Amino acid sequence: MRIGEVARKTGVKAETIRFYEREGILTAPPRTRSNYRDYGPDEAATLTFIRRARDLGFSMPDVRELLELSNEDDRSCAEVDSLARAHLDQVERKIAALQVMRDELSRMIASCEQYTISDCRIIDTLAASHGP
């Protein structure tokens, strides 16, 4: 199948598929007589795998490693596990950082009484209110 069809099936845009090929994360498929990329189901499966991993927030280097590991059937999955745990940890840190942001933004907005800029508690907070 051509790139557009595999794009539709996997939810990975054609431009992104070509990008993955350039980056060496997806092996280059054969070409038709007219030089179109000609994908089979294996490539589609790989792309789905990549998309799922990306949707879960794994970095491209992580995805690369997960793909490599996924081909070594008899190996222990301890590495996969630790990669996933490390990533989960990162996600949790990111959530915590965003929650701090959210809370401060909320407080800031709540304290603003919507008069003029010179009274504005939001501008105040940004300018000097907390910290040295």
Add this chain to the structure above:
Amino acid sequence: MRIGEVARKTGVKAETIRFYEREGILTAPPRTRSNYRDYGPDEAATLTFIRRARDLGFSMPDVRELLELSNEDDRSCAEVDSLARAHLDQVERKIAALQVMRDELSRMIASCEQYTISDCRIIDTLAASHGP
């Protein structure tokens, strides 16, 4: 004061300060005889403002607008307020998306029993487990 000192005082790295100047978000300070940037307290205050806004996750275009608004004392702060609310909204969406990620990662990791790759529930999940 020179760039290094203002960097220490504001928590914005020297390279970043120069970058802000190039981008026009910070006005270029006068220079000493030896061509060093020579900052006063106003520039330091502006940099602190920028850093706080950035720490709260505001984008550079947002910061630019907040800086402009902060100079118009008698204007209503409704715009500031709506900018902050829109940003809070974005932060909340991001948190929600990350929580979805976190939950799925947790489930994936919990289901893995650490045998071999061919049994690995993490690899399975990525390869095909949910969705068409």
Add this chain to the structure above:
DNA sequence: GCTTGACCTTGTAGTGGCTACAAGGTGCAT
């Protein structure tokens, strides 16, 4: 006076993970 080292200057390129665009070729229906 000379060296050392911390600081400053400029400009350019790299990060991640795509995305957009230009300029052209192909395939199929009308």
Add this chain to the structure above:
DNA sequence: ATGCACCTTGTAGCCACTACAAGGTCAAGC
């Protein structure tokens, strides 16, 4: 034959920095 959707390549842009190279400046110590 004409239109249109699709494909090809290559290059540049996004965000907000960050790193690095190659050199200039200044104060302290010897």
